[in-house]
Amino acid sequence: xxxxxxxxxxxxxxxxxxxxxxxxxxxxxxxxxxxxxxxxxxxxxxxxxxxxxxxxxxxxxxxxxxxxxxxxxxxxxxxxxxxxxxxxxxxxxxxxxxxxxxxxxxxxxxxxxxxxxxxxxxxxxxxxxxxxxxxxxxxxxxxxxxxxxxxxxxxxxxxxxxxxxxxxxxxxxxxxxxxxxxxxxxxxxxxxxxxxxxxxxxxxxxxxxxxxxxxxxxxxxxxxxxxxxxxxxxxxxxx
Numbered sequence: 001x002x003x004x005x006x007x008x009x010x011x012x013x014x015x016x017x018x019x020x021x022x023x024x025x026x027x028x029x030x031x032x033x034x035x036x037x038x039x040x041x042x043x044x045x046x047x048x049x050x051x052x053x054x055x056x057x058x059x060x061x062x063x064x065x066x067x068x069x070x071x072x073x074x075x076x077x078x079x080x081x082x083x084x085x086x087x088x089x090x091x092x093x094x095x096x097x098x099x100x101x102x103x104x105x106x107x108x109x110x111x112x113x114x115x116x117x118x119x120x121x122x123x124x125x126x127x128x129x130x131x132x133x134x135x136x137x138x139x140x141x142x143x144x145x146x147x148x149x150x151x152x153x154x155x156x157x158x159x160x161x162x163x164x165x166x167x168x169x170x171x172x173x174x175x176x177x178x179x180x181x182x183x184x185x186x187x188x189x190x191x192x193x194x195x196x197x198x199x200x201x202x203x204x205x206x207x208x209x210x211x212x213x214x215x216x217x218x219x220x221x222x223x224x225x226x227x228x229x230x231x232x233x234x235x236x237x238x239x
Contacts, residue, residue, distance in 0.1 A: 003033050011044055023048035037106050039116040046123055049099045053130065056092040060134075063088055089134055100127050114161035115168050118154050122172045125150035129179050144183050151176040163206035164197075167215035173197030174223055181226070187234050194223045194230075 007030040014022040027045050031037070037045075063085045070078045103124050107117075128147035132140050155176055158169040173193055181190040201220050208216060 004030065007033065008041070011041075015044065015047060018051070020048045020051045024052075031106060037116070039119070042116050042119050045102065046119065049095070049123075053092065053095055053099070056088060056095065057130065060085070060088050060092060093131065093134060096127050096130050100124065103127070114157065115166070118158045118162060118168050118172065121150050121154035121157060122168070122175060125154060125179070126175055129175075129183060132183055140183075144179075147179060147183070151179055164200035164204035165206055165208060165216050167212060167219055170197055170201060170216055170219040170223065174219055174226070177223070177226060181230060187230050187237075191227050191230050191234070194227045198223050198227070 007026050011023050011026045011030065014020070014026060023044065027041065027048065030041065063081070067078075067081045067085050069075075070081045075081070103120055107120055125147045128143050128150060132143035132147055135143060151172070154172045158166070158172050162169040174197070177190040177194040177197075179190075180186040180193065198220055201216065
């Protein structure tokens with residue numbers, strides 16, 4: 001049995017047991033054996049980093065809420081809360097920067113599987129968006145611009161190469177719309193991107209298997225929910 005197959009088995013076992021740091025370590029070993037990642041391996045890398053990054057992002061939001069309360073109440077523990085928030089923020093930044101570095105190192109340039117390239121553009125855009133959310137002022141704008149460029153690249157490539165009901169293409173639209181909602185605060189643009197993706201998916205005639213259809217339907221529902229929520233927010237702002 002090849003070392004590549006053994007390492008891939010270890011990656012999948014680590015995923016099943018929710019040992020996401022081990023997943024990344026095994027994937028790094030796999031890169032030394034074969035630097036040409038396929039779509040499955042890019043997906044596995046994305047899963048590993050998502051499950052490490054998302055809990056830290058949630059933790060930071062909770063800590064920042066507690067910090068806000070402590071500041072309002074002039075809490076004697078305010079300085080400790082700030083130190084803890086800084087610690088989590090630095091840990092999150094390091095993890096995201098590592099994810100970006102790995103994407104840059106193993107980016108599937110001219111990959112015959114367009115989905116792999118679209119996925120990597122999307123992930124790069126997501127990671128820069130996460131970094132931008134941690135910053136303020138010029139640094140926030142600088143990182144947001146990197147995110148915007150990658151989302152545009154992902155959207156452009158997806159529109160040329162993937163069916164309109166493809167889950168990765170829909171995920172690009174979902175996160176690109178979220179970028180405009182959360183970072184640029186262009187709610188109309190966010191709604192437009194999400195609504196167009198839903199409309200396009202409904203008119204696509206490409207047949208999907210059961211798993212693909214389930215993935216696509218879930219993302220379409222998320223897009224619809226976002227459009228509904230953002231439209232309500234727009235209307236409240238107009239009142």
